[in-house]
Amino acid sequence: MAILPIVTHPHPVLRKKAKPVQKINASIRKLIDDMTETMYAAPGVGLAAPQVGVSKRIIVVDAQDGSGLFQVINPEIVAAEDFGVMGTEGCLSIPGLVGDVPRYRKVRVTGLNRDGHRIWIDAEGWLARIFQHEIDHLDGILYIDKATNIREVKEEEEEAPEAGEAGEATEAAKAGETGEARAAGGVEAARAGAGASRTGTGAGGPQTGARGAGTSPEAEAGGGE
Numbered sequence: 430m431a432i433l434p435i436v437t438h439p440h441p442v443l444r445k446k447a448k449p450v451q452k453i454n455a456s457i458r459k460l461i462d463d464m465t466e467t468m469y470a471a472p473g474v475g476l477a478a479p480q481v482g483v484s485k486r487i488i489v490v491d492a493q494d495g496s497g498l499f500q501v502i503n504p505e506i507v508a509a510e511d512f513g514v515m516g517t518e519g520c521l522s523i524p525g526l527v528g529d530v531p532r533y534r535k536v537r538v539t540g541l542n543r544d545g546h547r548i549w550i551d552a553e554g555w556l557a558r559i560f561q562h563e564i565d566h567l568d569g570i571l572y573i574d575k576a577t578n579i580r581e582v583k584e585e586e587e588e589a590p591e592a593g594e595a596g597e598a599t600e601a602a603k604a605g606e607t608g609e610a611r612a613a614g615g616v617e618a619a620r621a622g623a624g625a626s627r628t629g630t631g632a633g634g635p636q637t638g639a640r641g642a643g644t645s646p647e648a649e650a651g652g653g654e
């Protein structure tokens with residue numbers, strides 16, 4: 430295993446639509462291992478292959494909330510619920526900044542594991558947020574395309590890595606609230622065509638989302654979708 434250099438914005442690979450993996454071979458598995466090591470070393474809670482300069486549809490995620498490590502090839506969100514939950518995110522490819530991003534509260538992700546077997550992951554809360562952030566990377570979308578209140582990292586958020594480790598919990602603590610609220614994000618949900626699907630019990634961590642700001646999200650602005 431090896432720690433790979435993380436490419437940073439505005440490197441063009443971050444804006445490319447990544448290619449599906451056609452064949453899972455030893456070099457793909459080595460890439461996944463290296464991405465995993467790189468994520469933990471950063472430290473981060475997720476990493477997408479374009480962030481190490483490889484335009485392939487591979488992500489690794491570990492929310493570090495007990496839900497474990499996910500290594501997913503050709504991941505897709507096949508169902509999503511409750512768009513508009515606001516939370517703070519950062520990105521290993523955009524050091525020094527964080528922003529507030531509306532996301533779905535729950536997503537169902539499918540893809541292949543390192544052995545080529547299909548897997549399904551029901552994620553909610555923070556874990557769901559990380560999957561949405563990482564899968565966006567595969568389509569050349571960065572969180573700054575969707576974020577409001579983009580700002581330099583404050584001391585308390587300094588550890589906020591990929592997808593904002595300090596994010597939702599910190600915001601919730603500040604607000605003194607732990608619930609999640611639905612913002613006026615109907616357009617985005619309708620566009621995805623999956624807004625109302627039930628995805629069953631999530632594997633996510635604590636429900637620590639900050640209250641939604643109720644504002645209309647800056648959906649996909651400049652996202653290259």
Ligand SMILES: [Zn+2]
Nearest residue numbers: 520521522591
């Ligand atoms: Zn990122």
